[in-house]
Amino acid sequence: WVQGFSDKNFGFINDQTVCYPCGNYILFLDIETKKTRALQCQTGQVGAFAANANSQVLAFSDRKLNPIIYIYTFPELSKPTELKGDAQLDYTLLSFSFTGPYLASYSSIPEFVLSVWNWQENILLCSESQPGLTGTSLSFNPMNWQQLCFVAESSVTIWHVERCKDEHHLTRHPVELPDGHGTVTPHEDLFFPPSRNDDPYHGPDLPVSAIAGL
Template structure:
Protein backbone atom coordinates (compact mmCIF):
# COMPACT_ATOMS: atom_id res chain seq x y z
CA UNK A 1 0.00 0.00 0.00
CA UNK A 2 2.98 2.30 0.42
CA UNK A 3 3.75 2.09 -3.30
CA UNK A 4 0.53 3.66 -4.59
CA UNK A 5 0.31 7.11 -6.16
CA UNK A 6 -2.84 8.75 -4.88
CA UNK A 7 -2.18 12.45 -5.50
CA UNK A 8 -1.23 14.69 -8.39
CA UNK A 9 1.41 16.58 -6.39
CA UNK A 10 4.92 15.45 -7.28
CA UNK A 11 8.26 16.91 -8.32
CA UNK A 12 11.84 16.19 -9.33
CA UNK A 13 14.31 16.52 -6.48
CA UNK A 14 17.32 15.84 -8.70
CA UNK A 15 17.95 14.94 -12.34
CA UNK A 16 16.69 11.38 -12.02
CA UNK A 17 14.54 11.19 -8.88
CA UNK A 18 10.83 11.96 -8.62
CA UNK A 19 9.22 12.31 -5.21
CA UNK A 20 5.59 12.46 -4.16
CA UNK A 21 3.45 12.03 -1.01
CA UNK A 22 1.51 8.83 -0.41
CA UNK A 23 -0.36 8.36 2.85
CA UNK A 24 2.10 8.65 5.74
CA UNK A 25 5.15 8.61 3.45
CA UNK A 26 7.12 10.58 0.89
CA UNK A 27 8.24 8.22 -1.88
CA UNK A 28 11.37 8.75 -3.99
CA UNK A 29 11.48 6.95 -7.34
CA UNK A 30 14.73 6.70 -9.30
CA UNK A 31 13.51 6.79 -12.91
CA UNK A 32 16.64 4.99 -14.16
CA UNK A 33 17.00 2.15 -11.66
CA UNK A 34 13.28 2.05 -10.70
CA UNK A 35 14.36 1.85 -7.06
CA UNK A 36 11.97 3.39 -4.52
CA UNK A 37 12.91 4.92 -1.17
CA UNK A 38 10.40 5.98 1.50
CA UNK A 39 10.52 8.71 4.15
CA UNK A 40 7.91 8.45 6.87
CA UNK A 41 6.12 11.54 8.18
CA UNK A 42 6.96 11.98 11.89
CA UNK A 43 3.32 12.59 12.83
CA UNK A 44 0.82 10.70 10.69
CA UNK A 45 -0.42 11.59 7.22
CA UNK A 46 1.42 13.93 4.87
CA UNK A 47 -0.41 17.16 4.01
CA UNK A 48 1.05 19.82 1.72
CA UNK A 49 4.28 19.03 -0.13
CA UNK A 50 7.00 20.77 -2.15
CA UNK A 51 10.37 19.77 -3.60
CA UNK A 52 13.32 21.86 -4.78
CA UNK A 53 15.48 20.21 -7.43
CA UNK A 54 18.04 23.02 -7.37
CA UNK A 55 18.46 22.90 -3.61
CA UNK A 56 17.81 19.16 -3.24
CA UNK A 57 15.48 19.74 -0.31
CA UNK A 58 11.84 18.90 0.28
CA UNK A 59 9.18 20.23 2.61
CA UNK A 60 5.92 18.71 3.79
CA UNK A 61 3.37 19.28 6.53
CA UNK A 62 1.59 16.78 8.72
CA UNK A 63 -2.17 16.51 8.99
CA UNK A 64 -3.05 17.08 12.62
CA UNK A 65 -4.15 19.92 14.86
CA UNK A 66 -1.55 22.72 14.80
CA UNK A 67 0.38 21.16 11.90
CA UNK A 68 4.15 21.45 11.52
CA UNK A 69 6.16 21.93 8.32
CA UNK A 70 9.24 19.69 8.02
CA UNK A 71 12.22 20.39 5.76
CA UNK A 72 14.51 17.48 4.78
CA UNK A 73 17.62 17.07 2.65
CA UNK A 74 18.02 14.65 -0.24
CA UNK A 75 19.52 12.09 -0.66
CA UNK A 76 20.58 12.02 2.99
CA UNK A 77 16.97 12.42 4.22
CA UNK A 78 18.12 14.29 7.32
CA UNK A 79 15.78 16.80 8.94
CA UNK A 80 16.87 20.42 8.57
CA UNK A 81 13.99 22.33 10.14
CA UNK A 82 10.60 22.19 11.84
CA UNK A 83 8.52 25.28 11.06
CA UNK A 84 5.73 25.99 13.53
CA UNK A 85 3.23 28.65 12.49
CA UNK A 86 -0.28 29.59 13.58
CA UNK A 87 -2.19 27.17 11.33
CA UNK A 88 -4.83 25.28 13.29
CA UNK A 89 -6.00 22.57 10.88
CA UNK A 90 -3.94 22.17 7.72
CA UNK A 91 -1.58 23.62 5.15
CA UNK A 92 -2.80 23.43 1.56
CA UNK A 93 0.26 24.69 -0.36
CA UNK A 94 4.03 24.85 0.04
CA UNK A 95 6.52 26.33 -2.43
CA UNK A 96 10.30 26.84 -2.40
CA UNK A 97 11.92 29.93 -3.87
CA UNK A 98 14.27 29.39 -6.82
CA UNK A 99 17.04 31.29 -5.03
CA UNK A 100 17.76 31.61 -1.33
CA UNK A 101 16.47 29.64 1.67
CA UNK A 102 12.85 30.72 1.41
CA UNK A 103 9.61 28.77 1.61
CA UNK A 104 6.04 30.00 1.16
CA UNK A 105 3.07 28.30 2.79
CA UNK A 106 -0.69 28.73 2.65
CA UNK A 107 -3.01 27.50 5.38
CA UNK A 108 -6.59 26.32 5.06
CA UNK A 109 -9.72 27.32 6.93
CA UNK A 110 -10.06 29.15 9.30
CA UNK A 111 -6.96 31.35 8.83
CA UNK A 112 -6.26 31.34 5.06
CA UNK A 113 -2.81 32.78 5.79
CA UNK A 114 0.04 33.28 3.32
CA UNK A 115 3.40 32.98 5.10
CA UNK A 116 7.02 33.32 4.00
CA UNK A 117 9.77 31.52 5.93
CA UNK A 118 13.54 31.44 6.03
CA UNK A 119 13.78 27.70 6.57
CA UNK A 120 17.54 27.70 7.13
CA UNK A 121 17.15 30.06 10.09
CA UNK A 122 13.79 28.56 11.14
CA UNK A 123 12.24 32.04 11.06
CA UNK A 124 8.81 33.24 9.96
CA UNK A 125 9.55 36.39 7.96
CA UNK A 126 6.02 37.65 7.34
CA UNK A 127 2.43 36.54 6.90
CA UNK A 128 -0.88 37.93 5.69
CA UNK A 129 -4.42 36.65 6.12
CA UNK A 130 -6.93 36.47 3.25
CA UNK A 131 -10.20 35.46 4.96
CA UNK A 132 -12.22 33.05 2.86
CA UNK A 133 -9.75 32.96 -0.07
CA UNK A 134 -8.84 29.39 -1.05
CA UNK A 135 -5.61 29.69 -3.05
CA UNK A 136 -5.09 26.90 -5.61
CA UNK A 137 -1.59 27.75 -6.86
CA UNK A 138 1.45 29.43 -5.32
CA UNK A 139 4.76 30.24 -7.01
CA UNK A 140 7.84 32.44 -6.60
CA UNK A 141 9.23 34.63 -9.36
CA UNK A 142 12.26 32.62 -10.60
CA UNK A 143 14.29 35.84 -10.92
CA UNK A 144 13.17 37.54 -7.69
CA UNK A 145 12.27 35.67 -4.49
CA UNK A 146 10.56 38.81 -3.19
CA UNK A 147 7.65 38.32 -5.59
CA UNK A 148 4.97 35.67 -5.15
CA UNK A 149 2.03 34.78 -7.37
CA UNK A 150 -1.16 33.45 -5.78
CA UNK A 151 -4.03 32.10 -7.87
CA UNK A 152 -7.56 31.21 -6.85
CA UNK A 153 -10.69 30.43 -8.84
CA UNK A 154 -11.49 34.07 -9.56
CA UNK A 155 -8.29 36.13 -9.38
CA UNK A 156 -4.52 36.37 -9.58
CA UNK A 157 -2.58 38.32 -6.96
CA UNK A 158 1.08 39.32 -7.03
CA UNK A 159 2.52 39.69 -3.54
CA UNK A 160 5.69 41.68 -2.96
CA UNK A 161 7.85 40.94 0.07
CA UNK A 162 9.09 44.31 1.29
CA UNK A 163 11.83 44.77 3.86
CA UNK A 164 12.39 47.54 6.39
CA UNK A 165 15.59 46.83 8.33
CA UNK A 166 14.87 43.46 9.96
CA UNK A 167 11.11 43.55 9.36
CA UNK A 168 9.38 41.97 6.37
CA UNK A 169 5.91 42.79 5.07
CA UNK A 170 3.65 41.40 2.35
CA UNK A 171 2.05 43.91 -0.01
CA UNK A 172 -0.51 42.72 -2.54
CA UNK A 173 -1.12 43.85 -6.10
CA UNK A 174 -4.26 42.26 -7.62
CA UNK A 175 -4.16 41.54 -11.35
CA UNK A 176 -7.26 42.27 -13.42
CA UNK A 177 -8.30 39.28 -15.50
CA UNK A 178 -10.33 39.36 -18.73
CA UNK A 179 -14.04 38.64 -18.46
CA UNK A 180 -15.83 35.87 -20.32
CA UNK A 181 -15.63 37.90 -23.54
CA UNK A 182 -11.86 38.34 -23.26
CA UNK A 183 -11.97 42.05 -22.44
CA UNK A 184 -10.54 43.84 -19.41
CA UNK A 185 -12.59 46.54 -17.72
CA UNK A 186 -10.89 49.95 -17.94
CA UNK A 187 -9.18 51.32 -14.86
CA UNK A 188 -11.11 54.16 -13.26
CA UNK A 189 -8.98 57.22 -12.63
CA UNK A 190 -10.14 58.69 -9.32
CA UNK A 191 -8.15 61.90 -9.81
CA UNK A 192 -9.36 62.76 -13.31
CA UNK A 193 -12.69 60.90 -13.62
CA UNK A 194 -14.09 60.24 -17.08
CA UNK A 195 -17.30 62.09 -17.91
CA UNK A 196 -20.31 59.83 -18.43
CA UNK A 197 -23.44 60.38 -20.49
CA UNK A 198 -25.57 60.60 -17.37
CA UNK A 199 -23.38 63.33 -15.86
CA UNK A 200 -25.18 66.73 -15.84
CA UNK A 201 -21.84 68.53 -16.24
CA UNK A 202 -20.58 68.91 -19.84
CA UNK A 203 -17.53 71.12 -19.27
CA UNK A 204 -13.86 70.08 -19.16
CA UNK A 205 -12.73 67.23 -16.92
CA UNK A 206 -11.56 68.63 -13.59
CA UNK A 207 -9.77 67.03 -10.65
CA UNK A 208 -12.09 65.74 -7.93
CA UNK A 209 -10.59 68.25 -5.51
CA UNK A 210 -11.50 71.14 -7.85
CA UNK A 211 -15.08 69.91 -8.27
CA UNK A 212 -15.39 69.68 -4.50
CA UNK A 213 -14.16 73.26 -4.14
CA UNK A 214 -10.98 72.28 -2.35
CA UNK A 215 -8.66 74.09 -4.78
Protein backbone atom coordinates in the same frame (compact mmCIF):
# COMPACT_ATOMS: atom_id res chain seq x y z
CA TRP B 1 4.49 -1.56 1.34
CA VAL B 2 3.67 1.75 -0.25
CA GLN B 3 2.61 1.86 -3.89
CA GLY B 4 0.60 4.07 -6.19
CA PHE B 5 0.25 7.70 -7.14
CA SER B 6 -2.98 9.32 -6.01
CA ASP B 7 -2.19 13.00 -6.40
CA LYS B 8 -0.96 15.36 -9.11
CA ASN B 9 1.42 17.05 -6.66
CA PHE B 10 4.98 15.95 -7.44
CA GLY B 11 8.36 17.47 -8.17
CA PHE B 12 11.98 16.78 -9.02
CA ILE B 13 14.34 16.65 -6.04
CA ASN B 14 17.38 16.40 -8.34
CA ASP B 15 18.11 15.79 -12.02
CA GLN B 16 16.93 12.19 -12.01
CA THR B 17 14.69 11.72 -8.97
CA VAL B 18 10.99 12.51 -8.73
CA CYS B 19 9.23 12.65 -5.36
CA TYR B 20 5.55 12.75 -4.46
CA PRO B 21 3.31 12.13 -1.42
CA CYS B 22 1.38 8.90 -1.02
CA GLY B 23 -0.60 8.42 2.19
CA ASN B 24 1.78 8.63 5.15
CA TYR B 25 4.88 8.53 2.93
CA ILE B 26 6.95 10.57 0.51
CA LEU B 27 8.13 8.36 -2.35
CA PHE B 28 11.33 8.98 -4.32
CA LEU B 29 11.55 7.42 -7.78
CA ASP B 30 14.84 7.31 -9.69
CA ILE B 31 13.72 7.66 -13.31
CA GLU B 32 16.90 5.96 -14.60
CA THR B 33 17.22 2.95 -12.30
CA LYS B 34 13.47 2.75 -11.47
CA LYS B 35 14.39 2.24 -7.82
CA THR B 36 12.10 3.68 -5.14
CA ARG B 37 12.80 5.01 -1.66
CA ALA B 38 10.26 6.02 0.97
CA LEU B 39 10.22 8.59 3.76
CA GLN B 40 7.53 8.10 6.39
CA CYS B 41 5.65 10.92 8.07
CA GLN B 42 5.73 9.77 11.69
CA THR B 43 2.70 11.80 12.77
CA GLY B 44 0.14 10.74 10.16
CA GLN B 45 -0.89 11.56 6.62
CA VAL B 46 1.14 13.95 4.48
CA GLY B 47 -0.61 17.25 3.77
CA ALA B 48 0.91 20.01 1.65
CA PHE B 49 4.14 19.21 -0.19
CA ALA B 50 6.92 20.99 -2.11
CA ALA B 51 10.35 20.09 -3.50
CA ASN B 52 13.33 22.17 -4.61
CA ALA B 53 15.79 20.56 -7.03
CA ASN B 54 18.27 23.46 -6.76
CA SER B 55 18.82 22.93 -3.03
CA GLN B 56 17.75 19.26 -3.01
CA VAL B 57 15.33 19.80 -0.15
CA LEU B 58 11.67 18.99 0.33
CA ALA B 59 8.98 20.23 2.67
CA PHE B 60 5.71 18.69 3.77
CA SER B 61 3.14 19.21 6.49
CA ASP B 62 1.27 16.63 8.51
CA ARG B 63 -2.51 16.45 8.73
CA LYS B 64 -3.29 16.82 12.40
CA LEU B 65 -4.27 19.53 14.85
CA ASN B 66 -1.63 22.28 14.95
CA PRO B 67 0.27 20.89 11.93
CA ILE B 68 4.03 21.23 11.53
CA ILE B 69 6.06 21.79 8.36
CA TYR B 70 9.01 19.39 8.10
CA ILE B 71 12.11 20.14 6.01
CA TYR B 72 14.26 17.23 4.75
CA THR B 73 17.43 17.13 2.69
CA PHE B 74 18.06 14.64 -0.12
CA PRO B 75 19.62 12.09 -0.52
CA GLU B 76 20.50 11.91 3.19
CA LEU B 77 16.83 12.28 4.20
CA SER B 78 17.96 14.15 7.28
CA LYS B 79 15.67 16.68 8.95
CA PRO B 80 17.45 20.01 9.53
CA THR B 81 14.43 21.85 10.91
CA GLU B 82 10.70 21.98 11.69
CA LEU B 83 8.56 25.07 11.11
CA LYS B 84 5.82 25.67 13.67
CA GLY B 85 3.31 28.35 12.72
CA ASP B 86 -0.15 29.30 13.96
CA ALA B 87 -2.13 26.98 11.67
CA GLN B 88 -4.76 25.05 13.61
CA LEU B 89 -6.05 22.50 11.09
CA ASP B 90 -4.03 22.21 7.88
CA TYR B 91 -1.61 23.71 5.38
CA THR B 92 -2.88 23.61 1.80
CA LEU B 93 0.06 25.06 -0.17
CA LEU B 94 3.85 25.08 0.13
CA SER B 95 6.40 26.55 -2.28
CA PHE B 96 10.19 26.97 -2.25
CA SER B 97 11.94 29.99 -3.73
CA PHE B 98 14.25 29.27 -6.67
CA THR B 99 17.10 31.09 -4.94
CA GLY B 100 17.73 31.57 -1.24
CA PRO B 101 16.44 29.68 1.80
CA TYR B 102 12.82 30.78 1.55
CA LEU B 103 9.57 28.86 1.81
CA ALA B 104 6.01 30.13 1.41
CA SER B 105 3.05 28.43 3.08
CA TYR B 106 -0.71 28.91 3.06
CA SER B 107 -3.00 27.60 5.77
CA SER B 108 -6.62 26.54 5.47
CA ILE B 109 -9.66 27.47 7.53
CA PRO B 110 -9.87 29.26 9.94
CA GLU B 111 -6.72 31.38 9.42
CA PHE B 112 -6.20 31.50 5.62
CA VAL B 113 -2.72 32.94 6.25
CA LEU B 114 0.04 33.38 3.68
CA SER B 115 3.47 33.15 5.34
CA VAL B 116 7.06 33.47 4.17
CA TRP B 117 9.80 31.65 6.09
CA ASN B 118 13.57 31.50 6.15
CA TRP B 119 13.66 27.75 6.63
CA GLN B 120 17.42 27.52 7.19
CA GLU B 121 17.23 29.80 10.22
CA ASN B 122 13.72 28.67 11.24
CA ILE B 123 12.39 32.25 11.15
CA LEU B 124 8.93 33.44 10.14
CA LEU B 125 9.67 36.57 8.10
CA CYS B 126 6.13 37.84 7.50
CA SER B 127 2.53 36.73 7.11
CA GLU B 128 -0.80 38.10 5.93
CA SER B 129 -4.36 36.84 6.36
CA GLN B 130 -6.87 36.47 3.51
CA PRO B 131 -10.10 35.52 5.32
CA GLY B 132 -12.24 32.97 3.49
CA LEU B 133 -9.96 32.74 0.44
CA THR B 134 -9.11 29.20 -0.66
CA GLY B 135 -5.80 29.00 -2.51
CA THR B 136 -5.17 26.68 -5.46
CA SER B 137 -1.59 27.60 -6.44
CA LEU B 138 1.39 29.38 -4.88
CA SER B 139 4.77 30.09 -6.48
CA PHE B 140 7.78 32.39 -6.26
CA ASN B 141 9.07 34.52 -9.10
CA PRO B 142 12.08 32.51 -10.40
CA MET B 143 14.10 35.73 -10.77
CA ASN B 144 13.04 37.45 -7.53
CA TRP B 145 12.18 35.67 -4.28
CA GLN B 146 10.46 38.84 -3.02
CA GLN B 147 7.55 38.30 -5.42
CA LEU B 148 4.95 35.56 -5.09
CA CYS B 149 1.98 34.62 -7.24
CA PHE B 150 -1.08 33.43 -5.32
CA VAL B 151 -3.96 31.91 -7.26
CA ALA B 152 -7.41 31.41 -5.73
CA GLU B 153 -10.59 30.01 -7.25
CA SER B 154 -11.55 33.32 -8.87
CA SER B 155 -8.59 35.68 -8.38
CA VAL B 156 -4.86 36.13 -8.93
CA THR B 157 -2.71 38.20 -6.57
CA ILE B 158 0.94 39.21 -6.75
CA TRP B 159 2.44 39.59 -3.28
CA HIS B 160 5.58 41.65 -2.74
CA VAL B 161 7.87 41.06 0.23
CA GLU B 162 8.92 44.55 1.28
CA ARG B 163 12.16 44.53 3.26
CA CYS B 164 13.89 47.05 5.51
CA LYS B 165 16.92 45.57 7.28
CA ASP B 166 15.49 42.68 9.32
CA GLU B 167 11.84 43.73 8.93
CA HIS B 168 9.66 42.10 6.25
CA HIS B 169 6.13 42.95 5.19
CA LEU B 170 3.76 41.51 2.56
CA THR B 171 1.97 43.95 0.24
CA ARG B 172 -0.92 42.88 -1.98
CA HIS B 173 -1.26 43.67 -5.70
CA PRO B 174 -4.44 42.15 -7.24
CA VAL B 175 -4.42 41.21 -10.92
CA GLU B 176 -7.45 42.25 -12.97
CA LEU B 177 -8.88 39.21 -14.74
CA PRO B 178 -11.12 39.20 -17.85
CA ASP B 179 -14.81 38.45 -17.48
CA GLY B 180 -16.66 35.53 -19.04
CA HIS B 181 -16.48 37.20 -22.47
CA GLY B 182 -12.71 37.65 -22.31
CA THR B 183 -12.74 41.41 -21.78
CA VAL B 184 -11.12 43.36 -18.96
CA THR B 185 -13.16 46.12 -17.37
CA PRO B 186 -11.18 49.36 -17.71
CA HIS B 187 -10.15 50.98 -14.46
CA GLU B 188 -12.03 54.21 -13.81
CA ASP B 189 -9.77 57.02 -12.70
CA LEU B 190 -11.84 59.07 -10.28
CA PHE B 191 -9.20 61.77 -9.94
CA PHE B 192 -8.52 62.45 -13.63
CA PRO B 193 -11.59 61.24 -15.58
CA PRO B 194 -11.19 60.42 -19.30
CA SER B 195 -12.03 63.03 -21.92
CA ARG B 196 -15.55 62.97 -23.34
CA ASN B 197 -16.06 63.21 -27.08
CA ASP B 198 -19.35 65.07 -26.61
CA ASP B 199 -17.65 67.85 -24.66
CA PRO B 200 -17.32 70.89 -26.99
CA TYR B 201 -14.62 72.37 -24.79
CA HIS B 202 -11.22 70.95 -25.74
CA GLY B 203 -9.25 72.32 -22.81
CA PRO B 204 -7.28 70.39 -20.20
CA ASP B 205 -8.92 67.66 -18.14
CA LEU B 206 -9.62 68.78 -14.59
CA PRO B 207 -9.72 66.66 -11.45
CA VAL B 208 -13.22 65.84 -10.23
CA SER B 209 -12.58 67.84 -7.07
CA ALA B 210 -11.87 70.98 -9.16
CA ILE B 211 -15.23 70.95 -10.96
CA ALA B 212 -17.60 73.64 -9.65
CA GLY B 213 -20.28 72.38 -7.33
CA LEU B 214 -18.25 69.45 -5.92
